[in-house]
Amino acid sequence: xxxxxxxxxxxxxxxxxxxxxxxxxxxxxxxxxxxxxxxxxxxxxxxxxxxxxxxxxxxxxxxxxxxxxxxxxxxxxxxxxxxxxxxxxxxxxxxxxxxxxxxxxxxxxxxxxxxxxxxxxxxxxxxxxxxxxxxxxxxxxxxxxxxxxxxxxxxxxxxxxxxxxxxxxxxxxxxxxxxxxxxxxxxxxxxxxxxxxxxxxxxxxxxxxxxxxxxxxxxxx
DNA sequence: GCCCAGGTGGGTA
DNA sequence: TACCCACATGGG
Numbered sequence: 251x252x253x254x255x256x257x258x259x260x261x262x263x264x265x266x267x268x269x270x271x272x273x274x275x276x277x278x279x280x281x282x283x284x285x286x287x288x289x290x291x292x293x294x295x296x297x298x299x300x301x302x303x304x305x306x307x308x309x310x311x312x313x314x315x316x317x318x319x320x321x322x323x324x325x326x327x328x329x330x331x332x333x334x335x336x337x338x339x340x341x342x343x344x345x346x347x348x349x350x351x352x353x354x355x356x357x358x359x360x361x362x363x364x365x366x367x368x369x370x371x372x373x374x375x376x377x378x379x380x381x382x383x384x385x386x387x388x389x390x391x392x393x394x395x396x397x398x399x400x401x402x403x404x405x406x407x408x409x410x411x412x413x414x415x416x417x418x419x420x421x422x423x424x425x426x427x428x429x430x431x432x433x434x435x436x437x438x439x440x441x442x443x444x445x446x447x448x449x450x451x452x453x454x455x456x457x458x459x460x461x462x463x464x465x466x467x468x469x470x471x
Numbered sequence: 472g473c474c475c476a477g478g479t480g481g482g483t484a
Numbered sequence: 485t486a487c488c489c490a491c492a493t494g495g496g
Contacts, residue, residue: 330479
């Protein structure tokens with residue numbers, strides 16, 4: 251049987267309350283943040299964003315006008331700074347080319363096409379692309395990340411081997427196709443993963459999802 | 472000092 | 485396809 255994903259989200263919402271993701275002022279900031287937070291704690295991504303803001307570079311035209319070397323200095327606190335500077339330049343170049351630098355226009359484009367184009371950019375993988383789709387373009391898609399996979403595996407809702415795509419398909423089938431809902435859902439999985447379902451603590455005591463197994467059985471999907 | 476973090480892409484068997 | 489590794493800073 252399939253896990254009651256909706257029930258998981260409800261439990262998490264009861265426990266943590268609304269998370270109000272994504273923490274950004276503009277769709278372009280979402281794009282930048284999505285790249286900077288790759289395999290990096292948000293606090294460090296935030297330092298880099300603060301640097302960009304202070305440099306007046308938190309807008310497409312300004313960022314793309316920056317010398318790569320200068321951009322590297324600004325995003326250094328986020329780690330992988332050479333790679334991330336390159337990705338930001340490529341991503342912004344795409345935005346300038348396709349939408350005249352107006353990230354608000356992402357909302358008017360077909361989701362499938364947008365996802366394909368984003369994934370073609372070197373350094374933009376499924377999670378980054380989906381985060382941009384969901385939080386910048388308002389596309390109702392469920393973002394899967396390391397926390398989500400670990401939480402679902404630990405609480406019996408993910409069979410061994412289920413990967414990004416299969417979990418996303420499950421979410422598409424089980425969760426409401428609503429961007430606000432899915433934005434909260436993803437944030438809630440991050441919240442519980444960060445707070446309770448730690449790598450080195452298989453029992454995750456106090457976790458709001460403890461004992462949560464739909465019909466008491468292992469999930470299959 | 473060691474481990475980990477809101478991933479991704481390239482290389483090798 | 486299935487691993488293995490580089491990429492890098494900053495906090496616990």
